[in-house]
Amino acid sequence: MSSTIALGLRSLREAARQPDALFMTMFIPIFFLVVNTGQAAEIFPSASTEFLEGQGYGAFQLPITLLLAASFGMAALFLVEEIEGGYFDKLRAMPIPRYSMVLGRLVAEGAKGIVLSSVIVLIALPFGITIASGVPGFFLIVALSALWGVVYAGFMQLIALKTRSAAATNSGGLIFFPLLFLTPNFVPREMLTRPMEIAATLNPVTYLMEALRSLILTDLDWGAILPGFAVIGGLGVIMLLLNIRMIQTYD
């Protein structure tokens, strides 16, 4: 475990020394929040739109911002850079558990996710977005976002380990966009057309988004929150098993 922590701390230093990457991770999701809210706020006025629960449309869009920011982690790109540069082999020649080489980066990604999602929520508050579930809800939002960041970074690491190519890993990041758009990202699921509703129902990201949305718009609704954590738990276990298998057989 100590090697996982040592490598995690190294990854945090690495992220801190690439502030431009952190800036873009924040900027693009907030840009989408502003644009999406600006485009649709008139269509969905808070006074007459039941699903907004009395808040503005920005509150409905905030989960997408959080998920996007969490999905812009650089862990896999740093990993593939390390593979291409030869430092990864240096680490592989050390007597450390193989899993620590992938877990270290994921631990750091979780820590970064906590900071990023906290900052995004805090930035949103002065613009009239409130967290209806209060302080416990705030922590749950941060936990869900950060854990999603870990799971997503883990899948990206799989692409990095398999392809050992920065270009392929970068392209892999585009997978998230279809996943994000096959969700009830602009309106609740029941308002989608039937084919989109079916697609959204099959998409695990939907449950994560609905969990975050319920924490922002309503009080603690465990019926919506728990499926979000279940998705993260399920995908997280699959991601961890695949990562460990991949690193154990890496040649």
Add this chain to the structure above:
Amino acid sequence: MTRARGPAVRAQGLVKHYDGSDGAVEAVRGVDLEIQTGEIFGFLGPNGAGKSTTVRMLTTLLSITAGKAEVAGIDVVEDPDAVRRRIGVALQEAGLDPRQTGRELLTLHGRLFGLNQAEAEARTRELLDLVELEEAADRVTKGYSGGMQRRLDLAAALVHEPEVLFLDEPTTGLDPASRLTVWEEVRRINGHGTTVFLTTQYLEEADQLCDRLAIIDDGVIVREGTPADLKAELSARRDGTEVSLDDVFLDATGRSRDRAAGEVQEVSA
């Protein structure tokens, strides 16, 4: 850690096949090696001959298709972690983390080799002094020159005082002054009892540094011995004509001087 008795490196019938789109590629085809503790052993060969593949198998970085290998008396397949505790590795590219400082990198390596923080920091200071990088220690390694990166890479391979040090083309791309510094370091490390396994493209480097050497070509070892013995053997075959190590290399690999140009180079430091 108790040092191993017997050969520092022993390989028997080492084979590596890769599955390629055109069928299996035989990169190494039955290599036998025995390197005694305390030797500087040179491993020469043209590009693609199997040098790096052999090193990667011996350092547990690559699976072995067939055969057996022991490093520091330990089977590399049966107990790779025990092998890793006893070896230092500096691969062909100076593999450094570009966003860490030299000091952070060495301290991290110390921690990963099981030293506590104070021990790791003390060892880092010793190594920075050894490779003369104290002044650059707190700069990120991305800004280091090629020579500085090589020296830091060498220092990183020495953090845990390994029994066997694998250096894969440690001076490729270095200027003559940096090359001399690396040679001095290799001699000094070997003087402390560390066995050095060195692959190189530079024949003069092998001649200057190595107690014994092997030449690999097309995945098999075609010559093995001390530089003096190899030259004497060829000289005897050529009726006493004076020969150099590059003549030995060309004779062993069946290459002409024209064909060898750009593959193995003779350089003066």
